[in-house]
Amino acid sequence: HDPITVRATRLKRGPKGWLEESAIIEFTKYAAFMAWSLGDMVDNWATFNEPMAVCEAGYMMGQSGFPPGVNSFMAAKKAAKNMVLAHAHAYNAIKRWDTIRADDDSPNSAFVGLIHNVIPAYPLREGEKVDVEASRFMDNLHNQFFPRAVTDGWLDENLNGIKEKNEMKGYLANHLDWLGVNYYTRFVIKGKRNLLAKLFAGIPAVPEIVPNYGFGCQPASQSADGRPASNMGWEIYPEGMLDALKSMAKFAKPLYITENGIADAEDNLRPKFLKDHIAVLKKAVEEEKIDVRGYFHWALTDNYEWARGFKMRFGLFAVDLQTKKRKKRKSAETYKRIIAEGVN
Template sequence: MKTEFLWGVSQSGFQFEMGDRFNRNLDTRSDWWYWARDPVNLKKELVSGDLPEEGINNYELYPLDHSLAKELGLNAYSLNLEWSRIFPCPTYGVEVDYELDGNGLIKRVKITRETLRKLDGIADKNEVHHYTRVLTNLKKLGFKVALTLTHYTHPIWLHDPIESRDTNLQNERNGWVSQKSVLEFAKFAAYLAYKFGHLVDIWATFNEPMVMVELGYLAPYSGFPPGVVNPQSAKQAIINIINAHARAYDAIREFEKEAPIGIIANNVGTSYPKDPNDPEDIKAAQMTDFFHSGLMLQALTKGDLNIEFDMETTIKVPHLERLDWIGITYYSREVVAHSEPKFPEIPITGFKGVPGYGYSCPPNELSKDGYPVSDIGWEVYPEGIYNSIKAASEYGKPVYIMENGIADSKDVLRPHFIASHVAYIERALESGFDVRGYFHWALTDNYEWAMGFRMRFGLYSVDMITKERIPRKESVGVYREIVGNNGVTERIRREYLGRWGL
């Protein structure tokens, strides 16, 4: 690896923060807070019934978690700050001037020092001070800080998931369906740059925004808010999110001149045709990749917005071309076959997943290709991370692996998982791809959204009663050895990589 390569772990706020003994640090103004306890969701078993306030208490125990990361030899740490904590009440009253382009997209948002002063007047100072302490502690320990603006969650005043579900997004607080969310996100971005810019080395606007759209607007069985089927609103949300990234980029850059700004995409180049000799299956795999990440990355790197969602009809929007780096998350592949578009309004949904591969496997068995499968039912397919890096690199930006991990409570597969994926990253570097960091998901067990605490991704298990961090010794040892060597050692290669031919 390069000497400046970043080795880190990733976490999100909502999944890690809550769980203190006296419930003093609850985030009750988030859409996910309401979603996780909604009676309808519980009755339909769309959510687990586990509650985030029963979690691992990173809010109070962050110094311990930072020290564990330091003991691993890591030099980077990725996290987000919760929008609903910093602004529990609406920011609509802080008005800003903005300009639309000929396509109705927001071209410019004017955010001034007076805007920031007003935002500071309504921000929750206790939470601002808390996050200042968190980031300062990371810097004091020598970490490069990668800060994401939002990781799935939103303030309830921006997105009420229950109202949105019950009205099929005809309500006022309907999140990314509304263009006003672009303005509020730009203000949030500017405020974070203003308050925390001196503590941040790398910025990301969104974490996996297409997960929010695909699961929330098109897959009501997934357990993600708002749990509707509304293809037209999904299209509008995608466009607004792309627009919001660009305006947040400008807002950060106005007050933070140097730190690179990117976005974290999921499933970049991870789709494979069921029949590699069938042109229709090949086209289905191309559609899958374009739907999950290509449409967004094409707009943000080239200014070409595929307005008809058909991989062909684009409009030139130069003010969307705002991206310094691409973050990718990689857990498994997708194997797809041709189908008629699931949603006629979205022509690029002409694909269907094939059971027995990728994310569609029986837990703890073998995939149809004979690869091991994790607790969550995801196939271990390390070669896919190389292909994902290759696909992301085609956009001409540096690449960071911002999430990579496995649900493996018994720690049987994780050592092999880490070693094999890092080995393929090394192969990508040898091929000349510009990969600059690897962030493992996750340091500790956490709240896995609709699945609650059932899936254990941590290098350290967590006793949910005492909140004790208990090392999964083999995985901790493997990751520590890789980091200390700045790459896979010969011992690890012999013991863990035999079956992968690495």
């Protein structure tokens, strides 16, 4: 998530991470070195994993546990702009320095993409204009801003969702070969009018993430809709994956589900989670004709989870942290059957 060294983020004295334009240069140099060093072994490249999570959680939600722990909407906007620029420069660097096709069936020697956490935003009250406007703002900020900038060249700096002439940056357009979609759950949004936010930040209605939906549930509980929630407190909402894919399909790039999974230590929810989400994926490909090239379940084994350590168990295989032994969960067999037989 955070491909930037600790030394580059010293908020009190010194560099300020993605708030520094020098971070763009350093990241581009890093991407060039990786392409030059590993180009004979790698054809598919991703510049960032979940850049908007870095910007929002790191620069706008200081208590999230994500570095560097800043609380500023303006800082998040600046970080997002700099990460867009860093992606575009890194894209060019990888194309220049990886000229060796590692695999004969690769589209080209450097197929450069981006992994994006897509969270569909739904209004709490569909008939309330303030909720609809707030959910659109949230969708524009979190889902549309980054891929739109590196495909269409529209850098929506004030995040008002209105295309303005000075926001069209031709040098950013066409800097994406494929797009990874990480999907876990949804946002349910309630809007609030704020004149200062509208005047100074271009926010038509301030979005509030409604608790007991999406990411805002109690761990291992039920959402306000009566849907089960994971050990992380994330509501299971498989139909949202179709909306996420539809939303990203308009950028006309091959799509991959690069993350989709659940924190479920007892493995009670994961088998059905797998079946339901892959059924939605099947519908997306077969009925909606969305160009999805692959699905990667998160995760093969229990892993380190940002800000939560090893407490959250996402793996198809359990890991004993003392002995490091792996043990197959029943959901691994479910996934094996789906791969072999498909899902109905």
